[in-house]
Amino acid sequence: xxxxxxxxxxxxxxxxxxxxxxxxxxxxxxxxxxxxxxxxxxxxxxxxxxxxxxxxxxxxxxxxxxxxxxxxxxxxxxxxxxxxxxxxxxxxxxxxxxxxxxxxxxxxxxxxxxxxxx
Numbered sequence: 001x002x003x004x005x006x007x008x009x010x011x012x013x014x015x016x017x018x019x020x021x022x023x024x025x026x027x028x029x030x031x032x033x034x035x036x037x038x039x040x041x042x043x044x045x046x047x048x049x050x051x052x053x054x055x056x057x058x059x060x061x062x063x064x065x066x067x068x069x070x071x072x073x074x075x076x077x078x079x080x081x082x083x084x085x086x087x088x089x090x091x092x093x094x095x096x097x098x099x100x101x102x103x104x105x106x107x108x109x110x111x112x113x114x115x116x117x118x
Contacts, residue, residue, distance in 0.1 A: 001025040003096050003109035011090075011116050017083040021096030021109060028077050029054050034099040037070060037081045041092040051103065052079060086116045 007019035021035065028035060036051040050060035050070050058070040069082040079096060094112050097105030 001098055001100070001107045003098060003107060005094060005096050005109045005112040007094075007112060007114070009113055009115060011086055011114060012118050013087055013116055014085055017081070017086050017090065017114060017116075019081045019094055019096075019112065019114070021079045021081075023077050023079065023098065026098075026100075027074075028072055028079060029056075029074055030100075032101055034103050034105075035070075035072070035079045036097045036099065036103075036105055037068075037079075037094065038097055038105070039092045039094045041089075044092075049081070049083075051099075088116045090114070091116050 002024045004022045005019055011017045031054055034051045034053045037049040038046050040046050049064050050068050052058040052070045052072055060068050067084045072079045094114050096109045098107040099105045
């Protein structure tokens with residue numbers, strides 16, 4: 001399975017960051033799959049943000065739950081991330097990742113750099 005993130009590289013503070021992950025090679029509704037969004041801040045480790053399983057009910061990191069929404073478009077085989085009220089502290093590389101057996105990812109996109117700046 002291949003994953004490709006897309007979206008704006010620059011977002012202004014207080015706006016909503018929206019990213020899309022286009023999946024090829026398998027359906028996002030294939031049983032047992034979980035599709036996650038993960039990010040990394042400069043010089044820091046990875047932060048898991050949330051995921052949407054094949055069943056379609058997303059779940060989120062408690063620390064980001066109030067600002068994060070993950071949805072999907074099964075007709076386009078895409079998974080989307082929306083992060084509201086962004087600040088410069090949200091600047092980093094964002095990945096989508098797929099776990100064929102559940103939560104743990106085993107396929108990753110290339111990642112996309114997002115900068116929050118006015």
